[in-house]
Structure formats: structure tokens, C-alpha cells
Amino acid sequence: MSIADNLARVKSALPDDVTLVAVSKTKPQSDILEAYNAGQRIFGENKVQEMVSKWEQLPQDIEWHMIGHLQRNKVKYMAPFVALVHGVDSERLLLEIDKQAQKHDRIISCLLQVHIGQEQTKFGLDANELMALAQKVKSGGFPNIKIKGLMGMATFTTNEAQVSTEFRSLKLHFENLKEILPDMDTLSMGMSGDYKLAIDEGSTMVRIGSSIFGARNYPV
Template sequence: MGHLEENLDRVRQRIREAALRAGRRPESIRLLAVTKTVPVERIQQVVDAGVDLLGENRVQELLEKYPQVHGPVRWHMIGTLQTNKVKYIYDKVELIHSLDRLSLAQAIDHQASRFGRPIDCLVEVNVAGEETKHGVDRRDAISFIRDVMTLEGIHIRGLMTMAPYAEKPEEARPVFRDLYQLAREVEDLRLPRVDMEHLSMGMSNDFEVAVEEGATIVRIGSGLFGGRS
């Protein structure tokens, strides 16, 4: 067994244990491998080991890697997305995690009309209010979702957040708990084209806490591939 496979087994086991601690089914959590700056050869290794969900931060990298990675994989766009780049990826990704402004929603809606069906998105919420992070302010999230739901080309499938980096993963718990609570508030509104199916939260340093607080997608980069070069 190679180094990547060992990392993958370790991450899967930690997801499983965190899920069981929270009384959840481990299979309800999806492992997304973050491929930013990772060479295609190493991405292919984790795909061959059974990872079927890949996430890219940059449109250019996604376009380069998309035709080169083989297997039953689905790509997600997890990084900040410029409105003029939507046209390059709308037919290549299963889910956009970073819907954070109305101009982007309108650009996605425009491409959806060309695609002939709604495009699935997560609303990115800046729960912690960090100035350096993207995302809709927690206080404005429901208002933003109400605005987006008027666009027939977007299906909101849930929420995404990034917790502030902390040495102790436990410090991220209030952020994840708050996103879960927001999802329940949105769910209770029963808005058209809005489902709270997914909570994309938790990365290599804090994903176990995120799973305990309801994450359905955890985004793992260095935990699989090691530190970026």
C-alpha cells in the first residue's frame, strides 16, 4: 500500500469514527479530495483507490485536469468563481460550492439557460465574519437565498463555509454548529428550488469536528496529498 492509499484509509477511518460518535451513518458523509496544485498523476492515484469526488479551487486548473483524470469521478468547483469564468465550467462540475453574490448567481443562471437545466450550487456563508474570507454574511444569508431563488437556473443544494484556521480543531465547532442551524432555518422556510441537502464544511485540520456537527461533504487536501509545494 502506498503513502496516498494509507492517508486515504486513515481519513476514511477518522470520518467513520466521528460519524459514529455523533450517531450518524458514516456513508452519509462524502469525502471530497481537494486537488489544488496536485499533479494529475497523484490525483489519478486517489481516484484509482476509490475517491470519486474531486474539488478544484481554480478554473484554469480544473480545465487542465478535467480531461486527464480517468474514472467515475465528479468534479466540484470549491474556490472563488469569477462571473466571466462560469461559461467554462458550468457543464463540467456537479456542484458549485462558492455562490456568494448576486452577480455570480445571475451569471450562473445565464449559463443554465444554455445548459437546459438548473445548475446545482451551495451558498457560501462567512459564518465567522472574517474580512479575509469570501462568503455571504451570516446575517444576510436568508435574504440572499430569497433573492437567488427567483432565478430558475439555480438549484440551491445547501451551504458551505470555511472556519478560521485554529491550532485546536475544537475552536471551529461554533462555526460549524451555526451553519447547521442556519440550514435548519432555511429548510423550515420551504423555499422553491432550495434544498438543504449538503453542508460542505471541514477541511484537513478540522473535518472530524465538522462531521460531528453535521457536515455532509468534507474537503480534504493536505490530509490526503500532504502539504502543497
């Protein structure tokens, strides 16, 4: 099946209130253009340098999301254009995004990443860090940041009950945090292998790559 066909199939499985981020990391510009020409406008990358290169050369109405782990020294390169940063996992990173946003006279939208999976390798805030950071946001500590919601990654496992439980825990964090930041409206959880479970548990944004573009292309 073509990328356009895959995209149509994925979109047909999504409720109207769930936003699709097409994960285009490692994919060539021609693949992104095929999805673009089929109507997709939101694309997710996990390496800043790759995203900058694509932003410079692809249509300017594309909305670029940074979905990977973000190093503070890379924020300045994407600050002029990034639409949403999914993986804010520390106060220091949020401070750097705020600083770079101010330099470009922008308000940059961000999601706070919560650690919900069992793997220690996954990044994210714990419950106490999340609440403490939300209070600082509420008090106006980051004037050039808009916290849109939360992001989380479930454990990579075939145990669907476990995955659903982890997504449910993120939804609970989201509901609790809305008492502090009531304008939040985005819950980014679910990828190609588990997005249907994520939607069942309340996801409003899914990050799907291989189901649209096929297997990832990694450099040898």
C-alpha cells in the first residue's frame, strides 16, 4: 500500500477529536511530501538537526512537533518554528525553551512528559516533579511557554492490560493537573503499536510512524 493509502487507513480509525502526528523521523522528504499531498500537515521528528533541515526545504504550512528526547543545547535551533515540544522532562529544559522562545518573540507550546512505563530508559517526570513544575508554570515562571498538556510512553510489551493501566495513570495525572492548569487540552499517548488502547484511555493525540511510512530507515 502507498503512504497515502496507509494514511487514509489510519485516519479512518481515529475519532474526530484525536489529532494525528505523522512520525516522519528518518524518512526522506519525498515520503513526507506524499503524506502532505494526501492532506497531512502535522509531522513529528525526534532529532532537531533533521527537523530543521526538513523545515527549511518543505512546505511552510507544515506543523513540526519535536517528539524525541530534547537536549537543552539544541533548543535554539528549533525555537524559530517548532509548533509543539512533546517531551519536556525537566525544569531546566523548560527554562531553556522559555529563554529561546523569548529571543524569537514567540510563545512555544509544550507537553510535560510523565514517566509511566516500567523501563528505566524512558524519560519523564514523576508525580511530585510534575506537580511542582505545574505550580511554577501557574505562578508565571515561564512567560513564553504554554503548557498544552501531557505526554507519556507505555512500556514496550505485548501485555495490553499493563499498557492500558499505564495510559490510564497518565490520564489521571492529566485530570489532576487540570486543576492547576485548566487550559490544558492535549494528552499525547499512543503510537503505531498501541494507539487504539491509548484512545480508549482518553488520548487526544497519537504519534504514528511505521503504520503510515513503513519500517523506520536507520543509517548503517
